[in-house]
Amino acid sequence: MPGTPxxxxxxxxxxxGQLCIYCGACVGVCPLNCxxxxxxxxxxxEKICTRCEICVKACPVGAIEIG
Amino acid sequence: xxxxxxxxxxxxxxxxxxxxTAKWAxxxxxxxLMIEKRQEIxxxxxxxxxxxxxxxxxxxxxxxxxxNVEVEGARIFSPSEKILEINEKSAGNxxxxxxxRDGFDKALAIDAANAGAExxxxxxATQVLxxxxxxxxxxxxxxxxxxxxxxxxxxxxxxxxxQVGRWAGLPTNLALRDMxxxxxxxxxxxxxxxxxxxxxxxxxxxxxYVWVFPKEKGLANVGIGVQLSKIQGMAEARKxxxxxxxxHPAYAKGRTIDVxxxxxxxxxxVTQAAADGIMLVGxxxxxxxxxxxxxxxxxxxxxxxxxxxxxxxxxxxxxxxxFFQKYEKGWRARLEEKLYRNWLAKEKxxxxxxxxxxxxxxxxxxxxxxxxxxxxxLKAVHAKYPDVTREFEEFL
Ligand SMILES: Cc1cc2nc3c(=O)[nH]c(=O)nc-3n(C[C@H](O)[C@H](O)[C@H](O)COP(=O)(O)OP(=O)(O)OC[C@H]3O[C@@H](n4cnc5c(N)ncnc54)[C@H](O)[C@@H]3O)c2cc1C
Numbered sequence: 001m002p003g004t005p006x007x008x009x010x011x012x013x014x015x016x017g018q019l020c021i022y023c024g025a026c027v028g029v030c031p032l033n034c035x036x037x038x039x040x041x042x043x044x045x046e047k048i049c050t051r052c053e054i055c056v057k058a059c060p061v062g063a064i065e066i067g
Numbered sequence: 068x069x070x071x072x073x074x075x076x077x078x079x080x081x082x083x084x085x086x087x088t089a090k091w092a093x094x095x096x097x098x099x100l101m102i103e104k105r106q107e108i109x110x111x112x113x114x115x116x117x118x119x120x121x122x123x124x125x126x127x128x129x130x131x132x133x134x135n136v137e138v139e140g141a142r143i144f145s146p147s148e149k150i151l152e153i154n155e156k157s158a159g160n161x162x163x164x165x166x167x168r169d170g171f172d173k174a175l176a177i178d179a180a181n182a183g184a185e186x187x188x189x190x191x192a193t194q195v196l197x198x199x200x201x202x203x204x205x206x207x208x209x210x211x212x213x214x215x216x217x218x219x220x221x222x223x224x225x226x227x228x229x230q231v232g233r234w235a236g237l238p239t240n241l242a243l244r245d246m247x248x249x250x251x252x253x254x255x256x257x258x259x260x261x262x263x264x265x266x267x268x269x270x271x272x273x274x275x276y277v278w279v280f281p282k283e284k285g286l287a288n289v290g291i292g293v294q295l296s297k298i299q300g301m302a303e304a305r306k307x308x309x310x311x312x313x314x315h316p317a318y319a320k321g322r323t324i325d326v327x328x329x330x331x332x333x334x335x336x337v338t339q340a341a342a343d344g345i346m347l348v349g350x351x352x353x354x355x356x357x358x359x360x361x362x363x364x365x366x367x368x369x370x371x372x373x374x375x376x377x378x379x380x381x382x383x384x385x386x387x388x389x390f391f392q393k394y395e396k397g398w399r400a401r402l403e404e405k406l407y408r409n410w411l412a413k414e415k416x417x418x419x420x421x422x423x424x425x426x427x428x429x430x431x432x433x434x435x436x437x438x439x440x441x442x443x444x445l446k447a448v449h450a451k452y453p454d455v456t457r458e459f460e461e462f463l
Binding site: 025039054057062065 | 104105106111113191193226227228229230233234240241243246248249250295298299300301302303304305326327328329330332
């Protein structure tokens with residue numbers, strides 16, 4: 001289920017609603033195609049995400065954090 | 068039971084490429100359904116809104132109320148801000164209009180609808196449907212409710228996000244150096260020159276550029292693209308843009324009234340844009356010009372070809388990868404060589420130091436070039452700085 005971190009990849013990834021401008025840059029750069037953008041909601045499939053952080057850099061406003 | 072729809076041609080994404088494809092497929096007799104996940108076509112805008120104009124006729128677009136200004140040319144600013152002016156004569160129409168992108172996208176969608184295409188908003192594709200290796204439509208959600216759409220031909224026109232093609236297994240993933248992270252402010256109360264689209268090169272925007280595209284006197288889109296391979300940390304596109312604005316009084320005094328972001332591909336042409344039951348078009352097929360970052364024109368040009376081939380495939384009942392070679396050949400004949408050439412040029416430009424940029428633009432000061440080709444530029448540079456042209460031997 002998206003949103004359930006596995007033990008190995010326990011670091012959580014999220015997009016800050018306060019910073020995000022919903023531009024979709026993260027979606028397009030994700031090499032695993034595991035980010036989804038509704039008009040005003042970004043979701044990450046945490047089971048697929050390897051925390052490669054490409055989306056973190058691509059985000060022009062710094063909204064994505066891995067913690 | 069899950070609701071199900073059926074159509075001949077399903078277009079995912081109502082950007083310029085999608086609407087063009089839908090229009091030309093419908094005009095050629097196919098039943099067309101175009102789905103768009105947003106609630107409003109063209110909005111929010113993700114674009115600098117600059118475009119050339121010499122291609123509009125070819126794809127059947129009539130200039131409309133979506134034009135803000137017609138510019139005379141472009142100005143390239145070297146790192147020390149020496150200016151190279153490119154006008155229509157020397158560039159072959161590289162710059163033409165600054166437009167209202169939401170109005171432009173809506174005009175194209177209206178054209179598609181008037182040609183007979185159905186349009187569904189608030190409808191997002193969430194996965195492709197596969198049968199025996201063939202794409203036969205998509206799973207979608209409309210206002211959150213899941214359903215299936217079956218189609219003889221599915222078109223991925225979903226823009227930079229480019230998920231439809233990747234669900235279908237088409238190779239459109241990008242290398243870091245082939246993507247830009249972009250941010251733009253629409254600013255009022257600035258001193259922009261409505262006669263020019265301006266581009267600032269060098270360290271101010273590593274691997275990309277800062278642009279100022281005027282929308283009217285005092286109002287401009289001020290944006291930046293930074294190559295992803297040159298980004299180290301978070302929010303760098305914003306930092307570079309804010310730094311640049313702070314150093315330019317003509318813009319620092321402005322007020323931002325809109326923020327736009329997005330990703331831009333600056334890659335070589337993809338190796339494959341079609342498979343059984345599916346074709347990709349526009350940003351989804353990475354058709355953006357890798358040198359300028361402009362993708363509206365190429366998306367529309369390829370969209371017309373894509374729509375025509377889709378309708379023909381429906382007509383002949385041949386929505387196969389083999390048949391879609393007609394699309395591959397068509398769009399490649401029209402766009403591929405330039406995409407490849409400009410990708411090479413981009414690779415070179417990204418590797419230049421600020422000093423080299425300055426020398427190139429300096430060498431062109433006061434030199435009259437009949438036509439602004441790479442060859443002519445390098446000849447002029449060679450006359451003044453022979454050492455610089457050694458870096459460009461492969462282009463001569
Ligand atoms: C900041 C920025 C500045 C730019 N400046 C310029 C410029 O000045 N000039 C220029 O020519 N180009 C510019 N570009 C590039 C240009 O915006 C694109 O090339 C152009 O929009 C491509 O058109 P398209 O139809 O392929 O995709 P888009 O216009 O991106 O349209 C794709 C559509 O698909 C929809 N969609 C996505 N996923 C789904 C789904 N799963 N289901 C349903 N719908 C979906 C999206 O909501 C969108 O409406 C810029 C890009 C950016 C990011």
